Amino acid sequence: MADIRPQDIGKPSEQLSKIENLMSLPAPYDKPGMEPGFKPLKDSWKDDYCTTLDGFVGNEALQRPKTKEEEEAFVQGFLRGLEKLFSNETNRNYLQPFLLSFEYCAKCNTCSEACHVYKASGEQEIYRPIFRSEVLRKIAKKHMKGDGFWTRFNGGDIDINVETILRLGELAYRCNLCRRCAQTCPLGLDNGLLAREIRKIFSMELGIAPKPLHEKGSMLQLKTGSSTGITREAFLDMMEFMEEDLYERTGKKYKVPIDKKGADILLTHNAGEFMAWPENPAAFTILFEEAGLNWTLSSEMIGYDNVNYGLFYDDAQTRKIGLQQVKAAKDLGVRRIVVAECGHAHKAAMVSIDRALVGEDNIPRESFLPLLLDVMKKGVYKLDPKRNNFPVTLHDPCNIVRMMGVIQPQREIIKMVAPQFREMYPHGAKNFCCGGGSGFAIMNSFNFPDFRNKVSSRMKFKQILEAFQGVMEDDAPKYVCAPCSNCKGAIRDILEYYQATAKFNVHYGGLVELVVNAMVQFDKPFLEFLDEEEWIAEHVNK
Amino acid sequence: MLLTVFIYLSIVAFIGLSLYKAYQFANMPMHGRWELYPVPKEPGERGHYGGSYYEDLEYWNKPREVSHSGEIIDMLKEMLFIKNLFVNQKRQWWLSYALHLGIYFLGLWTVLLAVGAIMELSGLPITTAEGVSSNGLASLIYYVTLISGGVGAILLGFGSIALFFKRSLNNSFAKYTTPQEYFNLFFLFAVVASGLVVWSGDPGFNYGREIFKALFTFSPVAADAALTIHILLLGAVMIYIPQTKMSHYVGKYFAFHKVLWDNDPNIRNSQMEGVIKQAISYKPKASWSAPHINPAAGQQDKK
């Protein structure tokens, strides 16, 4: 359907929107054949899921009602939840920001240009930041004011049917909640917030949220202690294994302090790191131990996983997990919590849960970045930046920059260890999302990875290519530094999808790995992709 | 006399309804933090590049620095120049700014009409039978009133009708524009158009001062048909604006100050902690129904 309007969302059609002209990529990805096509939609998905929005299925918990009664219950449930967004009782925490963004949009379209999803998709109308907000407004106006002349005059002209609600349920997961659009709004309104409020209706009223976020995410975390399913025992085993691995890599025996009562610092990691990137917590261990910090990890329930997926879709889950994480710190009697390389965990622990903590629960929480910078400035580590003498660029996690204002420390750190550092543009508070934000990085059902790799991460891939223009086709390694677990996941996937590692030697990883890699006390590179005789001979001065 | 009462009513309605809107927003429960950087009240460079106190090691042990001037400057830039629109969408800014600048000029014009009326009531006429008064202050008031009124009307008239046509003719805008939004722009234009008709018969805006004199002395406004229509339209728009999203002069304040720039940290034993304690002691009287929040709701549904 060409020229789509918000009212069209409920009109029956095989597929409301189809991506045709993706934003072009710079060299060497400007040539034909450099990019895989979209995987076709399978007919078997159509009966059970919502494939009718744009042909992607991101929310596998959003299933097509089978009977008229189910349809009715689904639509009514949604409308009941919608009413709760407007209530002092059920939406206390977000009522004011929600109503402001709901009421005042001037439809000036300024925000569209800021949205990487809209731009990367070749300006598909349904991804325009105000499209989904306007659908929500129309539904709310019609539902609350009835179907009369004044409602239509006021913009409440929409069919509220099962298709409308299903498509909106998918559309809520085509926004990374990166809030870049909100930075440009002359009225200070926030389409990212509205997308999240829509997600809340589905999750908090109907129990519908993508499984990796809810069932296998926050629910699993509340049950086992981690969204990865890692239990306390498994965590302890992993730490032992990590110590052994560290010994093998560095020749030095490091002991990871666990459950040390009264420590100064409780360091919290995204538990995904233990599984996918154990070198990251390992690098933290080296840095904290070498600096002689009085720190510990926790093995208590949720104390070893700083993930809080509730942030992406559900206030109740955010709160439950946030409070449990604080409890782990309180039980240990630490002075402060330091959050390691995870963007949304930064925001969850420091910003989102901030106005729920009082008294003994109100334990100071801070980012690892100022701490690491402080230690480095004191000259604690002997560093040789030449060990990182290859092009490095830095991705800014939205949650750390735009939503928390931590921008300079990571730059000062990286400049101390990476002589060929170059910025992406734009960066800092105006950065673009990695495309994995708000849960996309772990949503891998059906063909959703295609949406992520080709659309939502496209702008980031473009920025990476631009940062490495001129050196892209050189043999030397290139490194995308992403101090965030979710961002790393999204960047790993794009580098794989576009074969950028295989073809152009582009690697990715965290910030602490880069710092450890520059430490002269080790006679082997810490970054595995540098572990080659030639590189060692040239760059690692013993 | 009815017109005098109506004018008073519309002024009271405009101010009262706007304040009521502000009161409603101000009395909403404390919300979770939802700030967005750059936050201009962060001091120095941070206010520009988007940094915050979270860049400081152990920020809770450092005195919290807030740049009120940074906040006020940013606020003024936004209020006076609609900076965000200028930076991000210049083409739309020209039209929108014309409309808003027109309103600001007309605000000034209104104040000057009132000042002129007071001067005339206190025995210093702005105009005499020979023309503009030879008194320096009176003639200054006369000419500034003339310029602000003329420029304001032209800008507002141009801005409202230009935005009306842009919304109708540009498909990306038309798709999202509700009938009411067209009506709002047209309503503003109609008020200006009726004003231009009245103005054409009295280029010195003496009728405006006469209206204020009638208001101050609570006496009948002498109005012909054109002026009566203009007063009715202007009064109606003043009653109407605060009830629509044109009241964004209220919303914008809260969106920036109470949401995007509200990054005050909750430090142990601080005043903020006290506010939070109070806020979280509230026990909501209703809940959501998903099974992970309220298992009983699911059971009830099944029954």
Ligand code: SF4
């Ligand atoms: S920039 Fe703000 S006011 Fe303009 S369309 Fe976007 S959300 Fe609405």
Ligand code: SF4
């Ligand atoms: S929050 Fe980000 S992804 Fe969502 S609409 Fe705004 S700019 Fe686009």
